[in-house]
Amino acid sequence: MAVGQLTTATLSGEVQDNTGALVPKAHITAVNTDTGFTQSTDSNDQGAWRIDLLPVGGYRLTIKAEGFKTFAQSGIVLSLGQFATVNAALQIGDTSETISINSDVPLVNVTNSVVGATVQNSEIVNLPIVNRNVYDLLTLVPGVQTNTTSYTLGYPQQTVQINGGVMLGNAGSTSYYMDGGTNMTGLRNTGNTQPNPDAVNEFRVETNNYSAEYGRFPNGVINVITKSGTNAFHGSLFEFWRENALNALDRSFVASAPAAQPLHRHQFGGTVGGPIKRDKTFFFFSYGGLRQITTTPISNGAAVVPSAAQRAGNFSENLPSGPAASSCQSGTSTSFYVCNPKTNKPYAGNIIPASDLDATVQNILKGANGLPSIPLPNGAGNTYAGYIRNQNNTDEFLMKVDHQLTANQRLTGEVFETAGINSQNAGGNLPWSQQNYVWRQWNANISHVYTISPTLINQAWISFARNLGGRVNTPAHQISEYGSKFQVQGTPSLPQIAVSGYFTAGNAIAGPRAGSNYYEVRDTIIWTKGKHSLRFGGNAALDKDIQESLLNNYGIFNFTSAKSRSYNALSDFLLGLPNSMNQDAPSIQRMNSWYAGLFLMDDYRITSNLTFNLGLRWDVQTPPVDTDNKVENFKFGQQSTTISSAPLGLLVPGDKGVSRGIVPVRWNHFSPRVGFAWDVFGNSKIAVRGGAGIFWGSISGNEWGAAGQPFSFRASFTNVKSITDPYANVAGGSPFPYNYTPSAPRFTAPFSAPGTDPNFDWTSAYQANLTVEQQWTSTFATSVGYVGAMGRHLPYTTDVNYPMLVNVGAAAPSTSNVDQRRPYQPNPPLSTGTATNYQGIPITYQGINIFGSNQTSAYHAMQVTANKRMSQHFTVRSFYVWAKNWASLGMQNSTASVVNQTKLWLERGRSDNDYRHMFTTSVVWMLDYYNGNNRYIKTAANGWQVSPIIRFRSGAPFTVTNGTDTNLDGTNNDRPNIVGNPYLEAHRSRNDVINAWFNTAAFVAPTTATEGTTGRNTLDGPGSKSVDVAFFRNFALWEKSTLQFRGEFTNVLNNVNLSNPNATLNSPNYGKITGANSMRQTQLGLRLTF
Template sequence: MNRTVKGLIVTSLTVGFISLLCVTFANAQEGRGLIIGQVTDPQGAVVPNATVTAVREGTQQKYTAQTNSGGDFSIPYLQPGIYTVLVEAAGFKKALRTAVTVDVAGKVNLNIALDIGSISETVTIQAETALINTADASGGTVIDPERVQNLPLNGRQIYTLLDLTPGVKFTQSTFGPGGFSGTRGWDETNQYSINGVSGLYNQFTLNGAPITQQTSTNTGQWEIAPNVDAVHEFKIMTNTYDAQYGRAGGGTINTIIKNGTKDFHGTAFDFWRNDVLDANTFQLNASKTPRQRHNQHQFGGTLGGPIPKIGKNTFFFLSFEGWREILPNGFVSTTPAVDVRPRADGAVDFRQFFSSQLPLCGGSVTTGCYNPTGTSPRGGIYDPLSCATKNADGTCKTRNRFSYNGVLDVIPPNRISPIGLKILNLYPLPNRGGAGEFSNFTATNPGRYRYNQPLIRIDHNFSEKTRFYGMYAWWSGTEFRSNNGFPGPAMRGDINFRSNKTAILDVTRTFSSTLFGDLRVSYNRTYKTTANGAVAGGLETLTDQDLGLTMPVRQGIINTVSRNWAPSISVSGYDQIIGNSVNQSVEALMYETYEVSPSFSKTMGRHSLHFGAQGMRFHAIPGFILGNPNGSFAFNPDFTRQNPGTQTSGANNDGAGVAALLLGYPTGGSVDFSYDVYEYYHYFGGFLQDDFKLRRNLTLNLGMRWDVELSPHERFNKLNAGFDYTVKSPINDLITFPTLPNGASIVKPINGGFRFSSKDLAPYDTQWNHWQPRVGVAWALNSKTVLRSGWGKFTAVARESVGIRRGPRTLPSPPEILRTVATLRQDISIPEFRIPTVLCCRWVIL
C-alpha cells in the first residue's frame, strides 16, 4: 500500500472517529488491557521522556508510550496476551521485561528501575512470578488460555466455565425434552446469578461489543457462545468499580477472540459420542423396546496467520464449529384404543373401555363396580341431550345412559360427529399388544440437532499508530424433538430454528505518546422461530377445513395471522395433538442491537484518564405475542357423565373425554387475539475514569458514569401509554344494561380505556438522572499481597414484558364469536352447555 493511500485512509478514519464522538453519546465497554507504571533511576528518582515499547508475542505488534515529567506512562487498548516491555532513556541501560501477561480488561501496574549506563546495553528482567493486579480495585476471575483449552467441557460451551468463579451460580433447573441441556453452543441462557443478583441483569460482550439480549423476559441472555478453540480468554467481572462498564447490575462477562499471528497456527477436532455405553430409558425398558441409537459429533477447527501477498501487517483468523446429533427419544404414550373407535356399523362401544378399568359387578361385588347390562354404580356413558330426572327448579339432575339396539354404553352411529371422528382418526392405533386403554403406544422418534458456527477475524496495522480489526460471527441451528411420538399432523414437540449474526469493526489510533483513541461499531441480530408441532413447523399440512371447521381466522374475526391451521386438541386421558403455535415462548422472535462506542485514554501526570461514550439502538419483535390465534379445544368427561350439575360425579368414573370428542362437545376452547409488536428504543451513556497513582504501590480508581434509556417506540403505535378514566369504554355498546330489582338503572356509559403511544405520547417517562459515582482503591502491601476495596452505584436494565400489549381493535359482538368458536356441533342446541366468555378470546393487558 503506497504512502498516499495509507495517509488518506488514516485521515478518513481519524475524521470519522472525531465526528462520531461529537455526535454520539454512549458507554464503551472495553475488553482490552492497560499497562501503567513509573520509570525511575537506581535512587528512585523519576525518569521523564523514557520510551516504553510493549511487543505482543506472536504478532510482534508494537505499542509505544513515553513517560511524562513524573516518570509515569500508560499504554491502553492492548490485546490480551503475553508482552515483552522495553524501556529506553538517554544515559541509562535498556530495561527489558519479559512475560508480562495482560488479561481481558486487565490493568497491569509495571514499575521499572533503570540502571545507569550505555543505551547500547540491555538489562533483561525475568519474571519469576506472574504480576498481580495492583492497579485496579475491581474483582473477578480470568479464565486464561490454559484453562480454556484444557478444562473438560461436556458440550464445549464456553460459558459453562462461569461456575469456576466465586460468587457465580448456574441456576438452570429444567433440562431435557424442552431442548435445553445447558452445555451446547446454542443453549442461550441468562441463568447465571452473580453475587446473588438475577441473571436478568448481566451483560455479555464479545471483544467488548454487546452480545446480550436487552429486552423481553430473557434480558441478560447471551446470544453467541464462540467455539472454545477460537477463544483466547474471558473474564467474569463480579465487582466492577470502573465507570466504563455499565448497564449491568450483576456482572459483566467479556470474551476475547484470538487473532492471527505472523506464523500459521491451526487446530482440528471431532468429539464423538455414541450409544455403546448408554443405558436404555426406563420407559423403553418397561415396554421391552430395545435401546435406541445415539450418535453425536461436535467438529471443527481454527486457522490463523498472515494473509499472503498483502504484507506483514495483515493477519486472519478463521474458526468453525459444527454439531450433528441423533438423540434417542423413546415414548410410551396413550392413544385411543380400538374399542373406542367406530365399529363396522358406525357405533362406538364403550363397554370394554370401562371393563378394563373397573371391577365387574356380580356375586358379592355390588359397589364400586361396573355393570354393562344394568344399573351401574360406576362407569357408563350418558347422553347430554337427555334428562332422566329433574331438580325442583326444572333443571336436569341426571341424564339417561346411552343405548343402541338394547346394548348399554354404545353411542349410535347417527350421534357420531364427523368432525370429532376426523380428529379421532389423527391418533395412531395402539401398538403395544395387551396394554389396554392407556400407555398403549410406543414410539422411538429420534431427536435431531444441528448447528454451524463460522467466524472470521481480520487484523491490519496501517502503521504503528493506527490499527484496525474486523470480525464477523454467525451461527444457526435447528432442533426436532417430538413430545408425544405420534406421526403426521398429530405430532407435537419442539421444531425450532435459531440464528445469530455478530459484526464488529474497531480502529485504534495513537495521537501522541500520552493520547490514544478507539472507535468500535458493532451489530448483533438474533432470529428465532419456535414451532410446537409438525403443522406449525411446516412438516405436515392440516387446515381447519380439513376437519370440517371454519375457525375465526378464516372468518376474518382474527386478522393478526393469515394461516388457517387446525386447532390443537386435548382429550382427557390422552396425549395432546396438533401443534399450531409459532413463537409462543419467552424468546424474542427477532432482536437487534446497533452500537457505536468511541473512547479516549490520556495520561496526565499521575492520572491515567479513560473517557468515552456508547450509543445503542435496540429493535425487538417479541415472539410470544401472537399466542395461539388458530385456537384450541379441550374435551373432558363432563358432558357424558350422569350428573350434569356437579363435577363430583367424576368419582364414579363415568363419562369419557373421548366420548365427548366423538359427540362433538368440547368442554373448553380458546382463540388468542393480539397484535404483533415491532418496537425500538435508544440507550446512551458516558463515562470518565481516572486511575490515580497516589504512590508506586497505591492506586485510586475514581469514576463517574451516566446512563439513559429512552422510552420505546412502536412502528404503528401499538404500545400502551396509560389509562384514560374519562373515555367511553369500547365494551359499553356491547352490554344490555338491565333495570335493577329496586327499579334503579345502572349508570352508563362505562368509562375507562387504554391510551396508546404516538409521537406525542410515550409509553413511559424517560429518567434522566442516572448518575453513578464509583470509587476503588488497590494497595500493594508487597509483591504478593494486594488489598482492594471499592464502592459504586449501578443502573441496570429492568425486566420488561414487551409482548403483552394491545392496540385498538373493533370486535364483533360476543355472541358471534361464541357461536363460531365454542362448539363443533353447530346444528345441535345443548341446554346445559354454559359457555363462559373466557372460551372466546384471551385478553391480557399489562
C-alpha cells in the same frame, strides 16, 4: 471500579535505579511477540508509566534511560481485562548493554477494585466441555450461580445470573460482548450464541463494581474475544462425537423409567489464521458445524388411548359391574357409564351408535389421507409408550481481519454468522406434532484504535447484532383437513387435543417469531496526565425488537368429563364434544428504544502503592415504543377518546396522559463509582482492594410490549357444539380471522387488561466489595473478600383487580365466582363487603395487571479464590463461595407466582438461586515429566493430559404448595400451614430419602378462604457433587503440529445428584424425589492443531 477493557489489557509500572530513586523520562516499549505490534510511552516525573489498549497475548518489554543499561523482560502474557504491573530497577551503565529476564507479571491486582476473572485459552482448550459451549466454563468464576440456554423465543437465549442478580421478569440483567461488540438480543436481554471453543481466545467475567465504561445492565459483564491471525500460520481441525451407548443411564425413581435415549451427535469444523502481510495485516477464519439426532420418550406409558373397540364406540370394557344404571353418573377412568347427552341417559351396553360418533374424530383416529393419527395402545390398560425423533443442526462462520493502518492506528473488523434448526416434541404425550426452532444470528464489529500520542489514545467501535428466530409447528396440516370447520389464522398446523386423565396430543402454540436488531456506536478517549489516567467517552444504541405472538392459533380442544357431555372425557372425545375450546389471533409488535450513556473515570495514583478509582456514568434509555402504537395503559375512571369503544379505564397512546412510551424518560440515572487498590508493601505481593457503586439497568421489549385487547385477540369458548362444527353456537359465527384496525377494534369480555405504573423506573443495583489478595510464590496467589449486591426497582406485575373475599349475593366466595368478586368494573363499583351490585351485570375486567418496579433483592457473600498459573506442568483455579441471597418476590414477574396480590410481604424470602455453599476447582495437568533421551520411553510416558473440574454445591431452596386454590383467588399456587418440624434425619438410606425428602406431615392445607403459614423457599433440596474430566493423548506430527485424541466426561464418577422433591401437597408423589441430574456423559474427539 476501574477502566474497562473490552478486548485489551493494560501494562503499567514504575522505573527506579538501583538505589530506589525514581527515573523520569525513561522510554518504555512493549512488543507483541506474535504480531510485532509495538506501543511505546515514557515514564513521568514520578517514574511511573502506563500503556493502555494492548491486544492480549505475549509481550517483550524494554526500558531505556540515559546512563542506564537497557532493561528487557520477556515471558509477559497479558490476558483480557488484565491490569499488569512491571516494576524495573535499572543498573548504571550504557544503553547498549542489556539486562534480560524472562518472567511473567505478578498475579495480584494492585490497580483497581474490579471483582472478576478471565478464563484463559489454555483452560478453554483443555478443560472438559461436553457439547462444546464455551459458556459452560462460566461456572469457573466465583459469583456465577446459574447458566442456562433456552429456545422459548425460537432462537438460543443465554441467561447467566451473577451474585444474586435476579431475572428482570422474563429478561436478563447481564451484559454480553464479543470482541467488544454487544452480543445480545434486546427482546429479553439475553446473550447470543458465541463461536466454537477453537475460535475463542479467552473470555472475562466481571461480577462486581466494574468500570463506569459499562452501562445498561447491573449484574455483570461477560466479554468473549476470538482469536486473531499472527505472523505464523496456525489453526486446527476437529471432530467430536457423542453416542448414547457411551453414556450412563439416567436415573429415574418412577415405575415407568425410560430406557437409554438414542443420541447421535457430531461437532466438526476448523480454524485457520495467519498473515496477509507480515507485521501489518492478519486474518482468522473459523467454521463449526453440529449434526445431532436424538430419540426421546414422549409418554413412558402415561398416555391412555382408545382401544380398537372404543374407536368404534364400544365402551363395554368400561361398563361397571352390577345392575345397569338408569341415570347418568360419574365414574372412574376405567369404570364408567357413557351418557347420551341428547337424552341424559346411559347408552345401552355402553355402546355409542356409529351415527353419534364424530366424523372429524374418526378421521383423527384413522389418520385419513395420510395425516397424523392417534395411535392404538401398545401397552397394558390401553396405554401407549412412544418415542419421537429430534434433530439439532447448526452451522457457524467467523471471519476476522486485523490491520495496522500506520504505526499509530490499528483497525479490526469481523463478521460472525450462525444458523440452525432445533426440533422438539411439540408437547403432550403422543406423537402428534413437532416444534421446530429455526434461527439465524449475525454479528458485525469494527474497531479503530488511534494512538494520538504516547499519553493520548482514542478507541472507537461500530457494532451490529441481529438475532431472528421462530417456532414453527409441523406437519403443516390443520384440523380442517380432518373435516372440522375450525379456522386457523396464520401458518397451519395441528391443534392440541387434551383428554383429561387419558392423553394430550400436541401443542397449540405457534411462534413466537421474534428477534432483534441492535446497532451501537461507542468511543473512548484515554489520557494519561501525571498521576491521573483519565478515560471518558460514551455510547449510543438503537434496539429494534419484533415479536409475532401466534400462541394458541392452532386451537385447544379440552375434553374434561363434563356432566353436560357424556360424563367421561374419553367418550366425550369419541362424540366430538369438547368442554371448551381456546383460540388466539396472531399479534405482531415492533418495539424500538434508544439508549445513550456518557462516562468519566480517573485512576488516580496518589502514591506509588495507592490508587483511587473514581468514576461517574450517566445513562438514558427511552421506553420502548411500538411503531404501530400497540401498547396500553390503565387508569381507573378515565374513558379513552382515541378508541371510544374501549371499556372505562383502558387507555392507549393519544389519550390524555398516555405517551407512546407510556412512562416518561428518566434523566436522573447517574451512577457514581469509587474504588481503591493498595499495594501494601509496594512489591505487588499483597494488595487490599475495595469499592462501591451504583449500576442502573434496563427492561426488555418483551416485558414492555405485553399488549392485550384490542390489539390481540384471545377467545375461550365453553359452549362448543362439536369439534367438527366448533363455531355453530357462537353468536355471529367464527370471530376469526381477526386483524386489529383502529376503525374496528374488538373487545370480548371478560378479559385481563395490562398497564404500567406511572412511577415505573429502570432497575438498579448497589454493589460493594472488599478483597485481600496475596501472591505466595511466583505462580500461586489467593484472595478472600466480601462481595455484596442489592437490587432495587426490580419489576413485578401486580393484579390491582385482585378478587376480594366477599359474598356474591347469597353465595359465599368460591372458585366459581372469582371474577364476580373483583373490585373494579366499569359500572358499578363493588360495594363494600358484598358483590350484590354485580348480579346480572356482565363482567368486563378479570385481572388488571399493572407493571411496576417496587421489588428488591440482596446478596452477601464471602468469596475465596486460589489460583496457580502454569508451572511444574499444571495450573489450578479454585474458589469457595459462602453466600446468602434473598428477594422480596420469586421474580417470575407473573401474577400467578404469589399467594395473595394484596399481601406481597408474604413472598419475602430466599432467592430461587440461594445456593449457600459453592466450591469449584479446575486443574490442567500436562504429564510431560520424562526428560531422558530414550525415544520409546519418552513417547510412551509423555504427551498425556488430564484436566478435571470438581464441583460441590448445596441444594436449591424450594416451596411447599397446596396444589389447590384455598384462598379462592383463581390460582392454584397457595401454600399450606406448617404444623411441625419439616426436617428429617439427614443420614438415611437413598430409598428413604427419595420416598420422603422432608417430613410431609409437617404441612397441612389451610382452611378455605385463608392463606397458609408456610413461607416461600423455606426448604432446601438435595446438594450436588460432580467431577468432570478430560483425558488427552497428544502425538507430535511435525514442527508445531499435534494430533490429539480426546475423551471428555461429565459426572465421570456417576454420582447420583437428586432433583428437588415434588412439593405439591395434593400430588401422589408429594415429598418424593422422582428424578436426578444427568449421569455420566461421554464425548470423544480428534483434534489436529498446527
